[in-house]
Amino acid sequence: MIVVVDYGMGNVGSIANMLRKVGADAQISSKTQDIEKADKLILPGVGAFDAAMERISTSGLRAALDRRVLADKVPVLGICLGMQLLTERSEEGERPGLAWIAARTVAFRGRIEPRLKSPHMGWNLVTPHTPSALTAGFDSIEEPRFYFVHSYYIECQDSTAAILRTTYGVTYDSAVQQGNVYGVQFHPEKSHHYGMRLLENFAKL
Amino acid sequence: MLRVRVIPCLLLRQGSLVKTVRFRKPAYIGDPINTVRIFNELEVDELAFLDVAASVEDQDPDLGVLRQIADECFMPLSYGGGIRDVATADRILQIGFEKVIVNSASFENPQLIADLARRFGSQAVVVSIDVKRTLLGGYKVASRSATSVQPQGPVQWAREVERLGAGEILLTSVDREGTWQGFDVPLTARVTDAVNVPVIAHGGAGSIEHMREVVRDGGASAVALGSLVVYQNKGMGVLVNFPDKPTLTRALNAT
Numbered sequence: 337m338i339v340v341v342d343y344g345m346g347n348v349g350s351i352a353n354m355l356r357k358v359g360a361d362a363q364i365s366s367k368t369q370d371i372e373k374a375d376k377l378i379l380p381g382v383g384a385f386d387a388a389m390e391r392i393s394t395s396g397l398r399a400a401l402d403r404r405v406l407a408d409k410v411p412v413l414g415i416c417l418g419m420q421l422l423t424e425r426s427e428e429g430e431r432p433g434l435a436w437i438a439a440r441t442v443a444f445r446g447r448i449e450p451r452l453k454s455p456h457m458g459w460n461l462v463t464p465h466t467p468s469a470l471t472a473g474f475d476s477i478e479e480p481r482f483y484f485v486h487s488y489y490i491e492c493q494d495s496t497a498a499i500l501r502t503t504y505g506v507t508y509d510s511a512v513q514q515g516n517v518y519g520v521q522f523h524p525e526k527s528h529h530y531g532m533r534l535l536e537n538f539a540k541l
Numbered sequence: 542m543l544r545v546r547v548i549p550c551l552l553l554r555q556g557s558l559v560k561t562v563r564f565r566k567p568a569y570i571g572d573p574i575n576t577v578r579i580f581n582e583l584e585v586d587e588l589a590f591l592d593v594a595a596s597v598e599d600q601d602p603d604l605g606v607l608r609q610i611a612d613e614c615f616m617p618l619s620y621g622g623g624i625r626d627v628a629t630a631d632r633i634l635q636i637g638f639e640k641v642i643v644n645s646a647s648f649e650n651p652q653l654i655a656d657l658a659r660r661f662g663s664q665a666v667v668v669s670i671d672v673k674r675t676l677l678g679g680y681k682v683a684s685r686s687a688t689s690v691q692p693q694g695p696v697q698w699a700r701e702v703e704r705l706g707a708g709e710i711l712l713t714s715v716d717r718e719g720t721w722q723g724f725d726v727p728l729t730a731r732v733t734d735a736v737n738v739p740v741i742a743h744g745g746a747g748s749i750e751h752m753r754e755v756v757r758d759g760g761a762s763a764v765a766l767g768s769l770v771v772y773q774n775k776g777m778g779v780l781v782n783f784p785d786k787p788t789l790t791r792a793l794n795a796t
Contacts, residue, residue, distance in 0.1 A: 347634075347637060347639070349611065349635065349636060349637040350611065350615075350637040353611070353612055353615075353637065354615055357615070382661075382662065382664075382665070383661070383662050384662065453737060453738070453739055453762065455663075455664050455708070456543065457664065457708075457709075457739060458543050458544060458545075458546045458586070458762075458763070459543070459544045459546065459586055460543050460544065481544075483586075483587075483616070483617055485617075485639070485664045487664075504543055523617075525615065526615060526616055526617050526639065527615070527616075528581075528584045528615050528616060529584070531615060532615070
């Protein structure tokens with residue numbers, strides 16, 4: 337069972353819809369007992385970094401999430417802001433992140449030409465970097481592309497953690513893997529068959 | 542590089558899909574769910590839905606139809622029509638839409654834009670600006686499906702909604718809508734020069750060349766299509782379709 341963690345800041349309905357479409361057994365939940373039983377976790381997220389970290393700590397889910405991910409090594413996929421939460425800190429906020437991967441979250445503004453708009457919003461290409469089970473089969477897709485909406489992106493300390501890279505003013509890590517922790521900056525649930533392929537891969541891990 | 546988005550903009554009226562000309566004469570196109578299934582198969586970039594009757598007739602959004610749409614579509618979705626408060630927007634976003642579009646209510650209560658942006662983030666807030674040409678060749682902002690005219694000009698209003706927190710502007714030329722005559726490029730250029738948020742040009746698309754013009758000369762970040770994607774051709778019957786993608790990519794992303 338994949339549990340889509342509902343901490344009040346994410347498009348959980350769309351993610352569950354696509355998981356159903358690819359035939360995965362999924363559940364939306366905000367309960368500790370479901371997280372305890374999950375085979376895999378998805379951490380969605382739309383909105384501001386500090387607000388999301390605050391919701392995670394006040395929801396009472398933090399301890400269970402840390403235990404399942406860090407001790408039990410359950411595969412977890414962070415999506416969009418959910419990916420940024422996996423890092424140690426973000427230029428968007430003051431609160432520390434979950435720090436499940438050695439990375440930080442930084443702003444586009446100041447790092448890209450002023451004529452480029454921020455947020456980076458729309459469909460963009462991804463280039464496979466370090467091979468990963470999450471991106472299995474991407475080499476045979478002509479121009480794999482995904483839907484992005486974000487003003488911040490992540491920088492991994494170890495460049496081999498990058499599994500997909502994308503260029504928007506800068507070339508950055510648009511999908512990462514460090515052990516059992518996976519993150520994607522784009523929205524697979526809104527990216528047609530490209531997203532289905534990725535979520536199907538995650539379901540099969 | 543980021544691709545220019547090409548967005549079918551579909552009009553809802555009492556649960557059906559319709560198409561208007563200059564905001565009038567709604568013609569029946571078909572069932573919205575069947576139509577979005579086709580656009581999902583065609584893997585279009587994004588879909589926008591506007592309920593053209595909701596504001597004028599003081600109706601709430603038809604959440605049942607929106608839920609069915611969200612269940613069928615694996616692409617970004619936006620909805621506008623009759624959104625007057627944060628709670629209604631919240632329900633629409635919960636269903637699985639990414640963005641809400643506000644227009645009429647933002648004149649009565651500009652604070653709504655700020656409230657929506659604070660609660661959901663600017664990326665979820667699209668402000669729709671309908672613009673009419675005046676007899677003297679100037680521009681005026683219209684509301685309530687272009688049945689009322691507002692005192693502000695489009696540039697002034699666009700700056701104001703950006704300041705309030707709009708993440709995107711859907712800029713519609715009332716005079717071009719449904720005409721196949723091409724976008725109002727000068728209008729689009731004025732607005733894109735004045736704001737930093739992405740502007741979606743809407744109203745008048747009749748060919749890929751029109752799209753290219755408004756992106757290259759008007760500075761549009763995205764284009765919205767109406768008649769072009771629901772009719773076989775001007776004056777012809779209903780045919781849900783989408784321009785050939787490689788041709789679009791070449792035309793729009795080379796500029």
